[in-house]
Amino acid sequence: xxxxxxxxxxxxxxxxxxxxxxxxxxxxxxxxxxxxxxxxxxxxxxxxxxxxxxxxxxxxxxxxxxxxxxxxxxxxxxxxxxxxxxxxxxxxxxxxxxxxxxxxxxxxxxxxxxx
Amino acid sequence: xxxxxxxxxxxxxxxxxxxxxxxxxxxxxxxxxxxxxxxxxxxxxxxxxxxxxxxxxxxxxxxxxxxxxxxxxxxxxxxxxxxxxxxxxxxxxxxxxxxxxxxxxxxxxxxxxx
Numbered sequence: 001x002x003x004x005x006x007x008x009x010x011x012x013x014x015x016x017x018x019x020x021x022x023x024x025x026x027x028x029x030x031x032x033x034x035x036x037x038x039x040x041x042x043x044x045x046x047x048x049x050x051x052x053x054x055x056x057x058x059x060x061x062x063x064x065x066x067x068x069x070x071x072x073x074x075x076x077x078x079x080x081x082x083x084x085x086x087x088x089x090x091x092x093x094x095x096x097x098x099x100x101x102x103x104x105x106x107x108x109x110x111x112x113x114x115x
Numbered sequence: 116x117x118x119x120x121x122x123x124x125x126x127x128x129x130x131x132x133x134x135x136x137x138x139x140x141x142x143x144x145x146x147x148x149x150x151x152x153x154x155x156x157x158x159x160x161x162x163x164x165x166x167x168x169x170x171x172x173x174x175x176x177x178x179x180x181x182x183x184x185x186x187x188x189x190x191x192x193x194x195x196x197x198x199x200x201x202x203x204x205x206x207x208x209x210x211x212x213x214x215x216x217x218x219x220x221x222x223x224x225x226x227x228x229x
Binding site: 004006023040041042043045048050052055056086088090097098102103104106107108109 | 130147157205207214215
């Protein structure tokens with residue numbers, strides 16, 4: 001089973017709201033990722049968690065706050081977002097973040113609209 | 116010059132055609148090569164991954180890597196309307212610490228017409 005689940009599927013929020021995106025995998029993968037994807041663009045890496053520790057932050061604004069409560073769960077907390085943050089937010093996981101062979105498996109994404 | 120070049124298309128073919136999708140890259144440190152398929156408004160789905168130069172086949176799909184030319188291809192035989200999607204190539208490279216990152220092509224939009 002190579003399933004990564006994400007909730008919610010769709011989210012509409014105002015610029016003053018606080019919301020969270022959730023991601024879960026039960027493949028025993030030790031690396032988890034958040035990506036942002038705009039229309040007709042490839043996924044853009046935001047954060048990498050390796051063995052439940054934040055290992056890569058691609059200079060993401062502080063209005064995005066990741067959290068990894070355990071090896072199966074990944075959250076992305078959102079606060080004071082801007083309309084340009086509207087995008088598809090993708091979660092992914094891979095077996096071992098340091099191995100050359102480390103294909104990533106993606107969830108279906110959360111489509112976020114900021115009004 | 117981008118590290119990974121991929122023609123965004125769109126590419127339109129009749130049902131049953133053989134489709135050839137390609138990416139070129141400039142960084143010889145890239146080690147692992149992946150092809151993802153993404154349907155509209157869905158997450159990317161891993162189709163194929165390869166490491167060494169040569170061919171790898173899985174059903175109607177064949178992935179080809181030529182490291183000497185820094186060129187990878189995905190062939191789809193007997194294409195079906197259900198193959199209509201965006202195909203993204205991705206390559207792994209060492210990132211910060213002991214982590215690896217994926218470097219993506221822009222994706223090629225494919226339409227298979229019945």
